[in-house]
Amino acid sequence: MQPLRELIEQFMRTCREEYRLSDNTLRAYACDLRQYNEWIENRDYTSPITIRNYLSYLNNKYSPATVKRKLATLHAFMSFLQEKEHVIDSPFKNMRIRIKTPQRLPKIIPTQTLKQLFASLYDTTLEETGDPYLLRDQAIFELLIATGIRVSELCALNTNNIDLEGKTLRIFGKGNKERTIQIENTMTLLALKKHIAYTRHDSANTPIFLNSAGSRISTRTVREIINRRIREAGITQKITPHMFRHTFATMLLENDVDIRYIQKLLGHSSLRTTEIYTHVSSAKLREIMRHNNPRSQITQYATTP
Numbered sequence: 457m458q459p460l461r462e463l464i465e466q467f468m469r470t471c472r473e474e475y476r477l478s479d480n481t482l483r484a485y486a487c488d489l490r491q492y493n494e495w496i497e498n499r500d501y502t503s504p505i506t507i508r509n510y511l512s513y514l515n516n517k518y519s520p521a522t523v524k525r526k527l528a529t530l531h532a533f534m535s536f537l538q539e540k541e542h543v544i545d546s547p548f549k550n551m552r553i554r555i556k557t558p559q560r561l562p563k564i565i566p567t568q569t570l571k572q573l574f575a576s577l578y579d580t581t582l583e584e585t586g587d588p589y590l591l592r593d594q595a596i597f598e599l600l601i602a603t604g605i606r607v608s609e610l611c612a613l614n615t616n617n618i619d620l621e622g623k624t625l626r627i628f629g630k631g632n633k634e635r636t637i638q639i640e641n642t643m644t645l646l647a648l649k650k651h652i653a654y655t656r657h658d659s660a661n662t663p664i665f666l667n668s669a670g671s672r673i674s675t676r677t678v679r680e681i682i683n684r685r686i687r688e689a690g691i692t693q694k695i696t697p698h699m700f701r702h703t704f705a706t707m708l709l710e711n712d713v714d715i716r717y718i719q720k721l722l723g724h725s726s727l728r729t730t731e732i733y734t735h736v737s738s739a740k741l742r743e744i745m746r747h748n749n750p751r752s753q754i755t756q757y758a759t760t761p
Contacts, residue, residue, distance in 0.1 A: 458542065460501050467536045478630075480608065488529035502534070504547040511553065522579045527553065562702035562732060569691055570601065570703070576689035583655070592665060593681055595651040598644040599625075600697065603637045604704030604722055607675045607697035613664040620649055629723040637721060704731045 471477045477485075492501070495513065499506045507530070512525045534546040577597060578592060582590050599610055609627050617626045623645060625637045639645055653665065663672040678697050687696050701722070708718050719730040 460493050460496060463537060463542060464493060464533070466540070467533050484525065485529050485532070488526045489533060491526070500756065502537070502543045502547050504551055507547045507551070562706070563696075563699055564703040564706050565693075565695055565699050567707075569695075571695060572691060573597070573686060573689045577685065589668075589681075591647070591654045592686060593650040595647045596665060596678065596681060597685070598647040598661065600700035601704060602639065602641050602644040604701045605637070606701060606723075607678050609723075611663075611673050611675055611678065612664065612695075615652065615662050615664060618648065620645065620652075625627075627703075627723065630725075633723060633725070635720065635723050662756060679733075702733075705730070709733050 467489070468482065471485060472482060492510065495510060496506070499509075509522070511527065514526055518526070531546075534543070534548055537543045538546045566569075574597070577590075577594050580587075580590075598603060598749075600607075603625060605625075605627055605685065606629065609629055612628065614623075618624075619626075623639045625639055627635050627637060629635060641646075651665070665673040667673050667677050675697070682695055682697060686693075705718050705722060708721075709715065712726050714732055715734065716727065718733070719727050722730060724730045
């Protein structure tokens, strides 16, 4: 039997060169399969019993969502081995695996925290601070909260993806699926115009956001930018890039925007993915029932409990 490490290398090469999977997927596959290779030792890596033992190991160490992802990676790898005739049958054949993932409500940024953050961002001007990244960071925060795009989508933006005159943003999301987002907020448009003018983008394929080395900005750098700016604003709450996306969707829903429109804006292929935000908006429903309940308007029949 061919060594597992060699087969993993073949699989990763095929995923990269033939399947042309995204960098994020390739990194996840590499991490998950490296872990499986380290765990396997002298076991038969194609045995259903081995897979079940590995599942037990994962369940004791990781969250259900992580276990589900790692098994999906392993399933893809075993299907590849079967396709290339390295194994006769996948060990997942006729195997029933159920991993119940508890529903976790997305964390959002309180409105007051957002006001504090943006007040800090616009507290000084470029001329006053001399901060060469101020306009860039303002544009980043504006886009995150005004469009709800993923941080990976933000990093991938080129100048030809933005039409400032038409006020539109062309996004290529998961699976290279294209969608268009309208930018109607004046502050967001102004921040983009100032940033683009300051950086003097000449080519249509120039990345919109650059790092200190003049290269396309990475998701890691965006996280570092957020951490630095919230510290400067005196905010102690931990804020991640994805929380802006959650906040965008939740605030739209609480302002009575149809969930199907929110689905299109977020680029979700399934409405079921978007429906998680309906649970978050229950806080708004509670507030409505407390302050706007019709019974509260009927005071003449009130009794003392």
